[in-house]
Amino acid sequence: MTGPLARLAQRLTDDSRRVRVVPTHTPRGAFARYVLSTDHKVIGLQFLVTGAFMALVGALLALVMRVQIAWPGAEVPLVGSALFPGTGGAVPPDVYGALFTMHGTIMTFFVIIPLLTGAFGNYLIPLMIGAHDMAFPKLNALSYWLLWPGIVCMFLAFGAPGGGPGSGWTAYAPLSTIGAYAPGSLSGQTYWLIGVTFAGLSSLVGSVNYLVTTLKMRAPGVTLGRLPLTVWGLCIAAVIQLLALPVLTSGAFLMALDRVFATGFYSPSQGQGEPLLWQHLFWFYSHPAVYVMVLPAMGMVSDLLAVHARKAVFGNRAMVASMLVISGLGFIVWGHHMFTAGMDPRLEVGFLASTALIALPSGVKVFNWIATVWGGRIRLTSAMLCALGFVALFVIGGLSGLWLASTPVDGYMHDTYTVVAHFHYIVVGGTLLAIFGGVYHWFPKMTGRRLSEALGRVHFVGTFVLLNCVFLPMHQLGFAGMIRRTSDPYTLPGLDALQPLNEFVTWSAALLGLWQLWFFANVAWSLAVGAPAERDPWRALSLEWRTASPPGPGNFAAPLQVTHGPYDYGVGFGPAEGESAPLPSAAARTGGHA
Amino acid sequence: MRFFLPLLLLAGAGVTFWSVYRPADLGLGAATFPGEVTLGGEHVDALFRELAVLMGVLLALTALLLAWAIVRGAGRRDGSGSGRTGSVGLEVVWTVIPAAVLVWTLVRQLEVREALAAAPRAAALGPAFQVGVDAHQFEWRFRYPGPDGAVWTADDIVTVGELALPAGRPVALALRTRDVIHSFFAPALRVKRDVVPGRETPLAFVIDPADLPTTFGDPRGPEARGEFVLGLECAELCGWGHAAMVGRVRVLGDAALADWLAARAAERLAVD
Numbered sequence: 001m002t003g004p005l006a007r008l009a010q011r012l013t014d015d016s017r018r019v020r021v022v023p024t025h026t027p028r029g030a031f032a033r034y035v036l037s038t039d040h041k042v043i044g045l046q047f048l049v050t051g052a053f054m055a056l057v058g059a060l061l062a063l064v065m066r067v068q069i070a071w072p073g074a075e076v077p078l079v080g081s082a083l084f085p086g087t088g089g090a091v092p093p094d095v096y097g098a099l100f101t102m103h104g105t106i107m108t109f110f111v112i113i114p115l116l117t118g119a120f121g122n123y124l125i126p127l128m129i130g131a132h133d134m135a136f137p138k139l140n141a142l143s144y145w146l147l148w149p150g151i152v153c154m155f156l157a158f159g160a161p162g163g164g165p166g167s168g169w170t171a172y173a174p175l176s177t178i179g180a181y182a183p184g185s186l187s188g189q190t191y192w193l194i195g196v197t198f199a200g201l202s203s204l205v206g207s208v209n210y211l212v213t214t215l216k217m218r219a220p221g222v223t224l225g226r227l228p229l230t231v232w233g234l235c236i237a238a239v240i241q242l243l244a245l246p247v248l249t250s251g252a253f254l255m256a257l258d259r260v261f262a263t264g265f266y267s268p269s270q271g272q273g274e275p276l277l278w279q280h281l282f283w284f285y286s287h288p289a290v291y292v293m294v295l296p297a298m299g300m301v302s303d304l305l306a307v308h309a310r311k312a313v314f315g316n317r318a319m320v321a322s323m324l325v326i327s328g329l330g331f332i333v334w335g336h337h338m339f340t341a342g343m344d345p346r347l348e349v350g351f352l353a354s355t356a357l358i359a360l361p362s363g364v365k366v367f368n369w370i371a372t373v374w375g376g377r378i379r380l381t382s383a384m385l386c387a388l389g390f391v392a393l394f395v396i397g398g399l400s401g402l403w404l405a406s407t408p409v410d411g412y413m414h415d416t417y418t419v420v421a422h423f424h425y426i427v428v429g430g431t432l433l434a435i436f437g438g439v440y441h442w443f444p445k446m447t448g449r450r451l452s453e454a455l456g457r458v459h460f461v462g463t464f465v466l467l468n469c470v471f472l473p474m475h476q477l478g479f480a481g482m483i484r485r486t487s488d489p490y491t492l493p494g495l496d497a498l499q500p501l502n503e504f505v506t507w508s509a510a511l512l513g514l515w516q517l518w519f520f521a522n523v524a525w526s527l528a529v530g531a532p533a534e535r536d537p538w539r540a541l542s543l544e545w546r547t548a549s550p551p552g553p554g555n556f557a558a559p560l561q562v563t564h565g566p567y568d569y570g571v572g573f574g575p576a577e578g579e580s581a582p583l584p585s586a587a588a589r590t591g592g593h594a
Numbered sequence: 595m596r597f598f599l600p601l602l603l604l605a606g607a608g609v610t611f612w613s614v615y616r617p618a619d620l621g622l623g624a625a626t627f628p629g630e631v632t633l634g635g636e637h638v639d640a641l642f643r644e645l646a647v648l649m650g651v652l653l654a655l656t657a658l659l660l661a662w663a664i665v666r667g668a669g670r671r672d673g674s675g676s677g678r679t680g681s682v683g684l685e686v687v688w689t690v691i692p693a694a695v696l697v698w699t700l701v702r703q704l705e706v707r708e709a710l711a712a713a714p715r716a717a718a719l720g721p722a723f724q725v726g727v728d729a730h731q732f733e734w735r736f737r738y739p740g741p742d743g744a745v746w747t748a749d750d751i752v753t754v755g756e757l758a759l760p761a762g763r764p765v766a767l768a769l770r771t772r773d774v775i776h777s778f779f780a781p782a783l784r785v786k787r788d789v790v791p792g793r794e795t796p797l798a799f800v801i802d803p804a805d806l807p808t809t810f811g812d813p814r815g816p817e818a819r820g821e822f823v824l825g826l827e828c829a830e831l832c833g834w835g836h837a838a839m840v841g842r843v844r845v846l847g848d849a850a851l852a853d854w855l856a857a858r859a860a861e862r863l864a865v866d
Contacts, residue, residue, distance in 0.1 A: 094834035168831050174791060175774040175833055181731065182833050268792030275775055275790055309667055312679040340777060340829075341788045342795045352703060356696050360689060367688040370659045371681075378667030380595045388660065392603050395656050396610060399649040406645060406699065408638045408706040411786050412627075415777060415829040457595065461602070468606055476617045480625035481781035483829050486837040492825045500622045567679070 038137035041551065043144050044123030045446065048439075050147060051115035058106040059513050064091060065099045070499070070506035072488040096487035097166030098188070102158060104169030105192065108289065109199040110154065112427060114147060115435050116296040117203065117241075121210050121234045123446065127544035127551060128228050130219025130560040135212040143206035146198055153195030160188035168485060170286075173266030173278040177258040190259055193252050200245050203292075207238035219543070221562030228542050228566045229313060232320050233299025236327045237292040244288040244331070251281030276341060283334035291330040294426065295323055297434035298365060301387045303566070304437050305369055307540040308384035309376025312567035315368045322361035322368075329358045339410045348407055355405040362398055366391060381538075382456025386437030389464050393429025397422055400475065415485075418478025424471045436463070436519065444533030448549045449526045459518035466515060469508035473501050542566035596668035600661030607657035614646050628782045631824065631845070633800040634713035635784040637706045644702065648695065714764040714798035722766035722798070725757065726750070729769065729776035729789040732835030734826060738855060746770075751858045755841045757826065758854045761801045761813035769795040777830035780843050786829055801845050811847060818847025 034042060067076050068091045075081060080089030091099065122140065126133055134140045158164045166185045167176035171192070179186045214227070214235050254265040255278060264271020266278040306313045313319055335343060335351030343351075369391050378384065400422040403409045413419060436459075443451050480498055482489045490496045536545040541564070547556050612619060617626045630639055714722070726737035726745040736757045740749030745768060759765050769778055769789040778797060779786040787797045803813045810820030821844065828839035846854060 092834075093837065097831075097834055097836075166834060172775055172831070175831065178774075181774050269772075272792065274792065314678070315680040315685055317680070318685045340786045342790055342793070349704070349707075353700060356700055356703075359696060360692055363692045364685065364689055366656060367684075370656065370663060371684065373667055374659070374663045376663075376667045377670040378664060380599060380664075380668050385595075385599065388599065388603075388664065391660060392606065392657070395653060399652060402645050402649060402699065403642065406641060406703045406706075408703065408710060408784075409642050409645065412638060412642075412781065412784055414786055415779070461598075464602065464606075468609070472610060472613055473622070476613060476625055479617065479627050481628060481779075481825070481827065483779070483827050485831045488837040491837055491840045492827055494628070494825060497625055501625070504622050 036141065038133075038141045039553065040122045040126050040134045040137065040140055041446070041555075043140050044119050044121075046144050047114050047118030047122060047147075050144075050151075051111050051119055054106055054110040054114075054151065058103050058111055061099050061103040061106070063510060063513055065096065065103065066506040066509045067091075068096055068487055069489060070503040072490065091487065093487045094163050094166055094183070094185075097168075097182070097485070098158060098164030098185070100485055101165045101168050101171075101192070102154065105196065106154060107427070108169060108293075109196055110147070110151060112293045112431050112435075113199075113203060113289070116293060116300075116431065117206060117210070117234060117237055118144065118147070120230070120296065120300065120435075120438055120442075121206065121238075123442070124544060125210055125213055125231055125234060126217070127445075127547070127555055128231050128542055128566075129214060129217060129222050130543045130556060130562060131213060131217040132554040132556065134209045135217055136209050139205055140209050143202045143209065146202035146205060150195045150198030150202065153191045153198060157188045157191035157195060160186070160191055162186040163188055165189040165192040170282060171255070171278075173255065173258065173273070173275045174268065176278075177255060177267045177273075178269065179259075190256065193256050193259075197249060197252055200249055203241050204245050207241040210234055210238040211242075219556075219560040219562055221560070222543070225316075226562065226565040229299040229302040229316070229319055229323075230296065231299070232323055233296040233302075236323050237295045240288045240292050240295075240327050240330065244285040244292075247281055248285035251278060251285075254278075254281075276338070276343070279338050279341060280334070283337045284331075287334040287337065288327070288330045290423075290426075291327055293431050295327065297390065297431040298323065300434050300438050301390045302369065302372070303542065304383050304387035304441055305372045305391075306567050306569075307441070307538050307542075308381055308387070309373045309378045310539070310569050311372060311376035312569055313368070314371035314374075315364075316565075316567065318364060319368055322364045325361040326358060329354055329361070333358055336405060336410070339407050340414045352405065352407055355401075359398070359402065359405075366395055366398075381440065382451065382453055382460055383437045383441035383538075385457065385460040385464075386433045386440060389460065390430055390433045390437065393425050393433065393464075393467065397425030397429055400425065413478055415483055416478035417474045417482045417484060420484055421471050421474035421478065424474070429467050429471065433463075433467075436460075439523075441538070442544075443523070443526070444537050445544055445549050445551070447527060448533050449530035450533045450537065451522050451526045451530065455518055455522040455525075459515065459522065462515040462518065463512065466508050466512035470505055470512055473505050477501060477505075540566075541568060596665060599668075600664045603657055603664075604661050607653050610653060611650055614650070628825075629805065630784050631782045631801050631805040631822070632713070632784055633716075633802040634710045635782075635802070635805070637709045638784045641702060641706045645699065648699070714766075714800050716764070716800070719800060720763050722764040723760050724766050724768070725759070727757070727767050727769045727778060727789065727797075728752075729771040729778070729828070729832075731773050731833050732828075732839040734778075734828070734839065734841040738858070740859070751855060751862055753858050756844055757841060758844045758846050758851055759801060760848060760851055761803045761806060761810070761820070761822075761845050763813075764798060764800050767797040769797055774832045775830050776828045776832045776839070778826070779829035780824050780826045782824040783843070788830055806845065810845075813847050815847075816849055819850040820847040821845070821850060 064076055073090045075089030076091060084090060084092060163185055165188045166182045175181050176189055214231060257263040258265050258267050262270050264273040266275050267273040302313050302319060333351060333355045335347055336355040339348060403413055404422060440451060440456055477498055482495060482498055489498060533549045535549055724745055728735040728737055733754055736753045737745050737750040739745050740751055742749055769787060771789045771791050776789040777786055778789060783799055785799055787795055789795060806822050810822055812818055824843040826841035826843050828836060
């Protein structure tokens with residue numbers, strides 16, 4: 001192709017116009033090396049630890065909610081009487097509103113996105129492309145440290161006089177703009193807005209780095225066709241962030257104006273505002289945001305399946321194409337969150353069609369994953385278990401989306417627990433399992449230690465079973481008409497019958513939370529006394545496995561020369577290519593790749 | 595693990611099926627949809643079931659394929675997993691067939707949408723029964739036309755928490771609120787509509803006498819005293835009292851409805 005578009009594509013991907021950056025020397029002192037470091041590996045680990053901490057906070061919020069749902073008005077164990085003396089230890093309704101608002105916000109903006117894009121993105125991208133660091137190391141450190149004002153704002157929001165934000169992570173106006181409608185959330189809601197904006201800034205800054213690094217700093221021989229799918233997923237997510245975040249930020253700015261200066265953007269009582277405008281602006285970002293969460297996870301799962309089945313990702317090009325299609329379509333489906341809001345029916349039909357379409361590339365990915373492991377030599381390591389679990393639970397979560405995409409059925413299920421089941425299967429069953437899988441897989445590289453496979457299996461099996469115990473019944477709760485965000489599901493006569501099911505879910509959730517101790521114990525034990533890990537314990541072919549575990553400063557001791565892709569198993573090449581000796585009979589069996 | 599994991603996946607898929615097709619069998623009070631009572635509501639249920647069957651087929655397919663791949667693959671002891679790294683033919687197959695299925699779902703959805711929209715318009719059913727729904731933090735108020743025959747005027751009959759409706763006649767609700775977004779949701783009606791401040795949102799449906807219990811009897815006529823109560827919830831977070839914003843939809847035979855309205859009007863006059 002010719003013309004300006006072709007020239008732009010050429011400049012973006014031209015290997016020869018490489019950025020020449022001289023690696024800086026290792027800074028002295030623990031503070032500079034481990035706290036204010038600009039090394040992408042340290043920053044990645046900082047994101048990992050911070051994300052894990054916030055996950056704990058978010059999970060505790062959910063558990064307190066679950067106690068209230070199962071036993072409305074009951075005293076919350078351990079902390080109830082201290083936190084809520086006025087109600088005998090039970091969760092007051094306005095605090096309940098803050099609980100689910102903060103649970104959703106923290107999990108989305110401070111756990112899943114930072115863990116996937118911040119932790120794995122930062123740690124893996126330079127290593128997987130053979131670079132010594134990110135393109136902008138200081139900007140990278142900034143993206144991590146921008147998260148902290150956001151976290152501080154979240155805690156301030158909770159503790160604000162008058163109470164925390166109570167309009168859900170979706171913050172629909174005018175509940176979120178007029179203080180009189182939510183008397184417990186005067187400054188809390190404003191802190192929330194600022195905190196979310198900081199999280200967005202952190203993501204924006206990080207996204208710039210991921211894209212520029214991947215486009216300009218690939219080692220010789222790392223063509224775009226040889227990029228691991230993890231990197232593709234992370235980069236496509238970065239593009240989504242860059243395009244969608246500004247819309248949320250602008251919308252949030254208008255909301256802040258409504259709150260602080262009584263303007264009338266979203267609030268009908270203040271100058272004929274339009275509440276649906278906020279919904280459109282919010283969901284224009286927040287729907288693509290779910291693809292920001294799921295695409296890196298999908299990329300990682302593809303890599304995990306390939307390595308642990310010792311087999312190329314089936315249909316690599318189709319996998320990349322499907323991720324691109326998902327991200328593109330993801331920008332034109334946001335109205336499916338608003339099917340009952342009273343949009344023009346013609347808009348409804350448009351969103352209905354685009355939402356149905358997005359099932360196609362997702363299905364293509366599932367079939368390609370199955371084809372990847374089909375005929376492979378599967379090693380059921382903890383990482384592989386998590387990757388396979390991801391495929392299973394992503395299928396269940398994705399399928400329930402078919403109901404939600406059909407407006408007549410969505411007219412029943414919208415804002416019921418069926419929606420809660422749907423997205424938790426994908427975010428918890430999907431992305432969280434992918435994160436665990438990523439940790440099991442890359443822990444040896446990050447720390448130079450091996451994790452215990454036995455503990456990993458125990459952790460996986462319990463987590464998988466308990467996840468289903470928690471989220472599967474939520475489909476039924478929604479069928480029966482139990483609405484979301486309710487501090488007492490049984491106010492409607494007839495819904496009392498749901499209490500045993502809610503109690504089962506709550507007990508399962510508590511056990512699920514406790515079960516994660518297996519994982520943390522595994523990590524702690526391994527860091528303390530775990531067996532040292534070799535350079536390439538999984539016999540994988542992507543570039544991060546060519547360097548030491550953990551990699552030293554600058555990552556690679558010598559410039560890399562890459563002549564094969566990350567999935568070229570069984571092709572038969574020698575140790576000079578950087579792989580340890582190929583397994584026996586590989587070349588004889590295949591006679592070259594298909 | 596080679597056999598345990600596939601068994602786990604298959605068991606999980608099995609429990610998933612059962613929970614959708616036979617939720618009551620799971621015990622624990624597992625519940626399902628309350629019976630639908632609208633003209634056209636059965637189309638929603640039919641679409642739900644058809645999609646559920648489709649999902650069941652896809653879930654079975656993926657679970658079986660995964661389980662089989664794991665059993666075979668985890669049993670291998672030698673070599674790299676060899677074999678093809680891609681197949682244009684397969685990509686085409688598993689794009690085109692799901693696309694065809696999706697087109698079918700789209701067609702079905704449009705059919706059901708049309709059926710639902712058409713039901714209240716059926717002319718033979720008579721003029722629409724108009725009620726104004728005034729959603730507040732945290733109660734439902736309903737406004738019936740007073741002597742002037744119009745809703746939203748000063749002489750309306752206002753009730754709190756209880757909406758009385760006729761069966762077999764088109765109902766035209768006009769949803770308004772002066773504070774935050776609420777959502778009118780009566781599960782048995784199979785409709786949900788957000789109530790957005792700053793606008794009036796219409797909601798139309800017909801309660802089908804054929805879906806009511808036989809004890810309800812004939813909805814028309816001077817002896818029509820049947821009664822059937824449905825639950826009503828607010829399905830959009832409206833503040834700290836969201837959980838408490840419930841109400842009743844009382845479906846009444848014509849005579850009973852007339853009595854009910856007269857009683858409400860009398861209460862209003864007594865208060866004034």
